[in-house]
Amino acid sequence: AFAAARANLDVSRAGIAQAQSSRGAASGELAANQALVSGSTIETDPMVLSAKAKLEAAKLDLDRAIIRAPIDGIVARRQVQVGQRVAQGSPIMTIVPLSKAYVEANFKERQLRRVKAGQPATLTADIYGGDVEYHGRVVGFSGGTGSAFALIPAQNATGNWIKVVQRVPVRIELDPKELAAHPLRVGLSMEAEVDVSGN
Incomplete structure (x- = not known):
């Protein structure tokens, strides 16, 4: 032990x-x-x-x-694909700022006698079938008729002097709140009426 x-x-x-x-x-x-x-x-x-x-x-x-756009809007056209290398300064897409959309109404020259900048306008878009009414105001006129700035302007060298009524583009700004409620896209057809009763 x-x-x-x-x-x-x-x-x-x-x-x-x-x-x-x-x-x-x-x-x-x-x-x-x-x-x-x-x-x-x-x-x-x-x-x-x-x-x-x-x-x-x-x-x-x-x-x-991450590439941030300088404006809000929708991508209308993309020039590059995912994974593609891009050089600095080259365009990669086209963005349409829909919150600041405007209408370019082509009025006949005789319809413009009493139209002035600042006048109210009422518009309807075919996309909504005329059920939605937009309100805007005339902000300016083009410097020339639509045919004056066409890629191939009409030439009348044959001596055929038929008077053709010209159309002048009139720019109408739309109410942003109405645009937010019923968005539009570039190139849509619309009908516009300008209130000239204030003249």
Whole structure:
């Protein structure tokens, strides 16, 4: 029994020695770690600063990957495809700002005698079957008739002097609230009436 007790004592002493050795190794590791971070905080730690720099670079790359249009509207035509490389300054799409849409009404020259800028106008669009009425105002006139600015203007060199009634484009701005309620698209057909009773 005495020999068994002595053996247990030796085993216990060996366990204590091993624990003290582990404690010494842990103390050394703690001292090494404290030396790495001594005098620094989370904000000044080199690894944290490196991670912050990588995060900022990734945010900048993401911002450069997103193309923001200078105006609100819809994409009417796209000149590039997904994944295609684009040179700086090259057009990639056409955007139509529908919130600022206007009508170019081609009135006959005789209809323009009393039409002036600022007069109210009432319009209907064929797309809504005449059920929706838009309100606007005349903001200006074209500098010439539609045929004067045509790609191939009419030539009357044959001596045939038949008078042809010309049409003058008149620009009419529409109410933005009505446009928001009933959006239009470029190139639609409309009927316009200008109130000239104020003349």
